[in-house]
Amino acid sequence: MAAHGEEFFPGIPKIPYFPGAGPTEVMCFKHYNAEEVLMGRTMEDWLRFSVCYWHSFCGTGADPFGFPTLHRKWNEGTPMESAKRRLGAAFEFFTKLGVKYYTFHDRDMCPEGSSLEESNKNLDEITDLALQLQRQTGVKVLWVTCNLFAHPRYMNGAATNPDLHVLAYAGAQVKKGLDIAKKLGAENFVFWGGREGFLSIHNTDVAAELKHMANFFKMATKYKEKIGLKCQFLIEPKPKEPCKHQYDYDAMSVIGFLKHYGLESHFKLNIEPNHTMLAGHAYEHDIVMASVFGMLGSVDSNTGSPDLGWDTDQFPMDIKNTTLVMKVIVEQGGLQPGGLNFDAKVRRESTDLEDLFIAHIGAMDAFARGLRNAVRIVEDGVIAGMVKERYSSFSHGLGQQVEDGSASLEDMEAFAKQNGEPKATSGKQEKYEAIFNHYI
Numbered sequence: 001m002a003a004h005g006e007e008f009f010p011g012i013p014k015i016p017y018f019p020g021a022g023p024t025e026v027m028c029f030k031h032y033n034a035e036e037v038l039m040g041r042t043m044e045d046w047l048r049f050s051v052c053y054w055h056s057f058c059g060t061g062a063d064p065f066g067f068p069t070l071h072r073k074w075n076e077g078t079p080m081e082s083a084k085r086r087l088g089a090a091f092e093f094f095t096k097l098g099v100k101y102y103t104f105h106d107r108d109m110c111p112e113g114s115s116l117e118e119s120n121k122n123l124d125e126i127t128d129l130a131l132q133l134q135r136q137t138g139v140k141v142l143w144v145t146c147n148l149f150a151h152p153r154y155m156n157g158a159a160t161n162p163d164l165h166v167l168a169y170a171g172a173q174v175k176k177g178l179d180i181a182k183k184l185g186a187e188n189f190v191f192w193g194g195r196e197g198f199l200s201i202h203n204t205d206v207a208a209e210l211k212h213m214a215n216f217f218k219m220a221t222k223y224k225e226k227i228g229l230k231c232q233f234l235i236e237p238k239p240k241e242p243c244k245h246q247y248d249y250d251a252m253s254v255i256g257f258l259k260h261y262g263l264e265s266h267f268k269l270n271i272e273p274n275h276t277m278l279a280g281h282a283y284e285h286d287i288v289m290a291s292v293f294g295m296l297g298s299v300d301s302n303t304g305s306p307d308l309g310w311d312t313d314q315f316p317m318d319i320k321n322t323t324l325v326m327k328v329i330v331e332q333g334g335l336q337p338g339g340l341n342f343d344a345k346v347r348r349e350s351t352d353l354e355d356l357f358i359a360h361i362g363a364m365d366a367f368a369r370g371l372r373n374a375v376r377i378v379e380d381g382v383i384a385g386m387v388k389e390r391y392s393s394f395s396h397g398l399g400q401q402v403e404d405g406s407a408s409l410e411d412m413e414a415f416a417k418q419n420g421e422p423k424a425t426s427g428k429q430e431k432y433e434a435i436f437n438h439y440i
Contacts, residue, residue, distance in 0.1 A: 008074055008089040014096050026358050032368035038375045046371055048339030050101035050142040053108045057086050061348035069348045079111035083126050091133045101142035103341050106177050120176050127180050141186040142339050146177040149194035157195045159216035160209035174220055182229045187337040190270050192236040197243030214261035221266045232337050234270040234297045239279040241311055250279040251286035255293055268297030274304035274311055284324040291328045298338025315344040315363040319440055322370025330374045373439045
């Protein structure tokens with residue numbers, strides 16, 4: 001599938017499923033069996049894996065303290081030449097890995113031009129090639145997003161910028177992004193507001209910025225409907241970095257924002273656990289909270305280092321974490337039209353081409369194991385039964401009235417007087433944890 005017949009991953013065949021592989025055999029799936037059926041659905045359909053374009057094919061390994069370490073053959077040539085080669089490398093990787101979805105920012109796919117018109121022309125040319133490769137391979141776009149944070153024009157924000165001119169430019173960029181999403185059949189469209197926040201409250205009109213951001217989203221919703229784009233809008237929370245404070249702080253902040261501005265029927269959330277951890281929450285926290293409100297749309301499947309204060313975008317390899325995530329996904333009936341997108345990058349010290357495969361294979365196997373564990377937990381029903389029993393006082397009498405919203409404070413007082421002091425009941429946390437570990 002390489003552009004111009006060029007092969008970028010020579011000597012690497014399509015990754016096989018080999019459950020009997022030994023510990024050092026890392027170029028095969030030991031747990032991810034795409035066609036295996038669990039609870040009436042294939043593993044591939046439950047997991048809906050996606051590869052991200054920016055880390056895997058645009059990443060260079062550079063960091064604030066060091067120069068690039070990942071010298072990829074596909075990044076050679078003029079900007080447009082390398083964009084075409086990068087696309088060829090990406091589709092070769094997708095097909096050899098056996099993943100059916102990918103995600104990208106508009107500016108990952110091709111270089112920004114000297115004008116909006118030139119940028120759009122570049123995007124048209126490259127997405128024509130992407131569409132051709134999608135048709136040849138059957139690989140689809142899980143989601144598209146617009147990069148409204150990297151260019152200097154967005155240093156003070158995009159939808160929340162104090163300068164209307166910048167907001168208008170961002171709107172024009174999103175308009176084109178939505179056109180591209182329709183052209184490529186994207187199943188979702190993500191908004192990540194990396195610069196939508198502030199570094200200092202002294203120069204910021206928070207109320208105005210939040211209103212402008214809401215109205216920006218309303219413009220996008222109207223244009224989506226106008227062009228007949230059938231996809232799910234997603235907002236991706238992150239508490240900080242690059243802003244000191246980002247408005248889309250965490251799941252509950254975003255849900256509150258959407259409900260306040262009447263946007264909740266048009267948007268769901270794309271949760272990235274590394275961002276959740278930066279907000280001071282447990283790995284699974286925002287996935288659980290979003291799901292409870294029916295707002296979990298997709299997951300950027302990665303992890304971070306809790307001892308560090310920045311976004312490390314590591315590949316998820318912890319089976320406990322993947323089990324917790326998949327339990328939520330199974331309980332809500334799946335992620336469609338979202339999926340598990342690997343917003344993760346190989347370490348700058350992992351410089352071999354095979355490392356890119358090994359990282360994805362390991363993470364896919366980790367989620368396959370998490371899925372199997374979650375299915376066992378749900379099918380056995382032990383934990384669910386214990387939780388149901390714990391809340392059983394709300395299944396009858398006054399508890400049922402609380403449940404359906406018909407109880408009053410007078411009812412509470414009468415019940416307390418009649419029944420006296422409540423009896424202390426053990427929460428059994430350690431028992432739940434021990435039972436959960438049984439399935440890992």
